[in-house]
Amino acid sequence: MPENIIDLLKKNNDYYSGAKISAELGISRAAVWKRIISLRKKGFIIEAVPSKGYLLVKSPDLSAEYIKSAAKGGLWKDIFVYDLVPSTNELAMSLATKEDLRANTVIIADSQKKGKGRLGRTWISPPGRNIYMSIAFNPRLDTRDATMLTLLTAVACTHAIKKISGLQVSIKWPNDLVISDKKLGGILTEIRADIDKVNLAVIGIGINVNMETEDFAEEIRSIATSIKKESGKYCSRNELVIEVLRQVEHFYCMLINLGKYPLLNEWKILSSTLGKSVKVVIGDEILIGLAEDIDDNGMLILKLDSGLRRRISAGDITLLR
Ligand code: BTN
Numbered sequence: 001m002p003e004n005i006i007d008l009l010k011k012n013n014d015y016y017s018g019a020k021i022s023a024e025l026g027i028s029r030a031a032v033w034k035r036i037i038s039l040r041k042k043g044f045i046i047e048a049v050p051s052k053g054y055l056l057v058k059s060p061d062l063s064a065e066y067i068k069s070a071a072k073g074g075l076w077k078d079i080f081v082y083d084l085v086p087s088t089n090e091l092a093m094s095l096a097t098k099e100d101l102r103a104n105t106v107i108i109a110d111s112q113k114k115g116k117g118r119l120g121r122t123w124i125s126p127p128g129r130n131i132y133m134s135i136a137f138n139p140r141l142d143t144r145d146a147t148m149l150t151l152l153t154a155v156a157c158t159h160a161i162k163k164i165s166g167l168q169v170s171i172k173w174p175n176d177l178v179i180s181d182k183k184l185g186g187i188l189t190e191i192r193a194d195i196d197k198v199n200l201a202v203i204g205i206g207i208n209v210n211m212e213t214e215d216f217a218e219e220i221r222s223i224a225t226s227i228k229k230e231s232g233k234y235c236s237r238n239e240l241v242i243e244v245l246r247q248v249e250h251f252y253c254m255l256i257n258l259g260k261y262p263l264l265n266e267w268k269i270l271s272s273t274l275g276k277s278v279k280v281v282i283g284d285e286i287l288i289g290l291a292e293d294i295d296d297n298g299m300l301i302l303k304l305d306s307g308l309r310r311r312i313s314a315g316d317i318t319l320l321r
Pocket residue numbers: 086087088089090112114115116117118119121123131132133134175176185186187188203204205206207
């Protein structure tokens with residue numbers, strides 16, 4: 001049973017009469033017209049032709065209705081889209097604390113006032129350009145396996161970006177999405193856990209979608225990029241969000257049903273780090289060595305020049321040529 005007018009118009013992909021919509025949704029034709037007006041106010045372009053009916057011409061670039069109609073059901077319980085939030089991760093965490101948040105809920109924002117990056121950094125989040133989204137999971141994973149959620153999200157995002165834009169993105173350990181040696185996106189995972197079980201995991205995804213060079217702060221222009229800059233084409237945020245959710249669902253099911261090894265293998269295939277000489281900065285410590293592998297918990301195994309191996313759980317990596 002379709003949920004709303006957008007579902008019907010999208011499925012039909014042609015003019016759809018008011019009478020049919022009213023019959024399918026069990027509402028009056030006047031109510032159909034009222035909903036069309038309210039959808040137009042939200043940015044949908046819906047043509048109305050008296051003898052033919054309604055045609056969905058264009059959806060807003062980031063639209064809760066559109067995303068829900070494509071992605072809700074299956075794994076995703078609730079999907080919320082906001083204009084401006086402090087941080088989608090923070091909002092998900094605070095709603096979960098008040099028990100206002102169901103597991104497998106997605107929070108998306110057009111912009112963030114205090115977007116958070118890894119290692120306490122700021123994630124610059126201007127409106128109208130990018131994807132800022134957080135997924136709240138209640139995964140019943142062992143705490144030591146929580147990093148799998150970050151890895152799976154990175155894998156899912158690379159597949160989604162490839163599908164929507166054709167770009168082949170790779171993953172720089174632990175979770176940077178990179179292309180042409182520049183950062184296109186990142187993932188920030190925050191968890192609430194008991195000693196052995198994860199109770200809540202919030203996976204924050206930031207992807208630079210339609211940023212132009214001048215939209216980036218000058219100091220990061222040489223190290224950051226966007227889908228638009230790399231492909232030369234505008235990319236629909238709606239379609240990308242929907243594809244990211246599809247891919248996350250796919251790899252989440254893979255993790256739950258098949259365990260972590262298929263996922264670890266997938267991550268290794270997409271990695272731009274393994275087999276390279278790298279510099280790792282961990283607070284004040286700097287290590288140089290070969291990024292040999294990741295272990296079963298997603299930790300980087302670094303082979304130092306001395307031959308000793310170190311397992312690293314967090315840090316900043318630079319690839320050395
Ligand atoms: C990184 O530093 O690479 C991780 C960046 C993660 C940014 C995203 S944007 C959506 C979510 N909300 C936040 O405040 N941060 C994450």
